[in-house]
Amino acid sequence: MSTTVPKKITLRTADNHEFEVDEAVAMELGTVKTFFDENPDATDEPIPLPNVSSKCLSTIIEYCKFHLSLRARGNDSSSAEEEGKVYDEELIKTHDNESLVELILAVNYLNIKDMLDTLNQGVADRIKNKSVEYVRRFFGIENDYTPEEEAEIRAQYEWAFEGVDPDDD
Incomplete structure (x- = not known):
């Protein structure tokens, strides 16, 4: 064989x-x-x-x-x-x-x-369920919003930022 x-x-x-x-x-x-x-x-x-x-x-x-x-x-x-x-x-x-x-x-x-x-x-x-900052760090994405623009977006979409888990890195 x-x-x-x-x-x-x-x-x-x-x-x-x-x-x-x-x-x-x-x-x-x-x-x-x-x-x-x-x-x-x-x-x-x-x-x-x-x-x-x-x-x-x-x-x-x-x-x-x-x-x-x-x-x-x-x-x-x-x-x-x-x-x-x-x-x-x-x-x-x-x-x-x-x-x-x-x-x-x-x-x-x-x-x-x-x-x-x-x-x-x-x-x-x-x-x-992680923060925007965590996801940016995870993928190496630079924040291109001004503090004012980011504050406006966070205010407009407040619901999206509720109950986010603490970052674990």
Whole structure:
């Protein structure tokens, strides 16, 4: 009985690290899949990922491997579904705000819908019911309102600022 060795694909990050992954994992990355769909004669050269750091790609590869293994077990398995939820929750917990945003940008570039949905929900949960100042810091947004303009907006939409949780950063 012979076993076939999965085809390997090399991915090169923005910081010039190379990752050799099984084709099945690489095809989870929508951007890479599209590249191969459009270039069926592509060589074995590394695929450049100019908008992805090695730190992010490492996390993304682990995510894809884990979720591929869950799908291989079957989506009907309630234990697999629960394992997936626990894994996703831990993924969110182990990243600070800055690295979570960086990961979202990389995942968006790579077009990995399920992972993007998971990360976006994690961000939504973190900024839910937080102050405007907290959200600005979270995303690195500069306040471009004058104090007078901001006071006017706060007065006009006072209801939107009621019951905001204290900032926890």
